[in-house]
Amino acid sequence: MVDVATFRQAMGLFPGAVTLITTGEGDLRRGITATAVCSVTDSPPSILVCVNRKTGTCQEIQRSGRFSVQLLGADQSDLALCFAGATGATGLEKFAAPDWTTCPAGLPRLKAALASLSCRVTSQSENGSHMVFIGTIEDVALGDGEALVYARSKFRRLEAV
Numbered sequence: 001m002v003d004v005a006t007f008r009q010a011m012g013l014f015p016g017a018v019t020l021i022t023t024g025e026g027d028l029r030r031g032i033t034a035t036a037v038c039s040v041t042d043s044p045p046s047i048l049v050c051v052n053r054k055t056g057t058c059q060e061i062q063r064s065g066r067f068s069v070q071l072l073g074a075d076q077s078d079l080a081l082c083f084a085g086a087t088g089a090t091g092l093e094k095f096a097a098p099d100w101t102t103c104p105a106g107l108p109r110l111k112a113a114l115a116s117l118s119c120r121v122t123s124q125s126e127n128g129s130h131m132v133f134i135g136t137i138e139d140v141a142l143g144d145g146e147a148l149v150y151a152r153s154k155f156r157r158l159e160a161v
Contacts, residue, residue: 015151020070022108030057033084070113073145
């Protein structure tokens with residue numbers, strides 16, 4: 001069995017797009033920073049997200065059956081840190097910036113996101129400390145720019161080679 005430190009070190013070598021997983025309406029808005037997001041299938045269009053079971057975000061996704069994913073741009077590391085808890089903001093406080101609106105389903109949508117995907121949960125399973133949610137994408141808003149990436153314990157920008 002691999003120890004936690006070695007696992008984290010190995011996973012840190014895998015670059016990941018930085019996203020916010022958001023959910024809830026009004027006072028129930030919740031969100032976290034995550035790199036554990038990936039496509040599942042294009043028929044129907046579906047994505048997978050992994051959310052720590054101890055978070056209010058996980059509880060609200062389970063209650064509402066909906067979540068949205070905001071793909072952050074290269075200049076949005078401050079927002080990533082806020083939703084990761086580094087600023088001390090919790091719950092609804094994370095949405096204090098005026099850059100938020102709602103999608104047609106009422107979920108949080110970051111106006112400046114490179115992509116905002118609104119999903120309905122179609123499957124969920126518990127795996128250790130996390131819940132794995134698969135959601136069918138019901139609405140998409142696309143922006144422009146380069147994605148923020150996390151690798152080797154740092155935020156990074158993509159560079160063409």
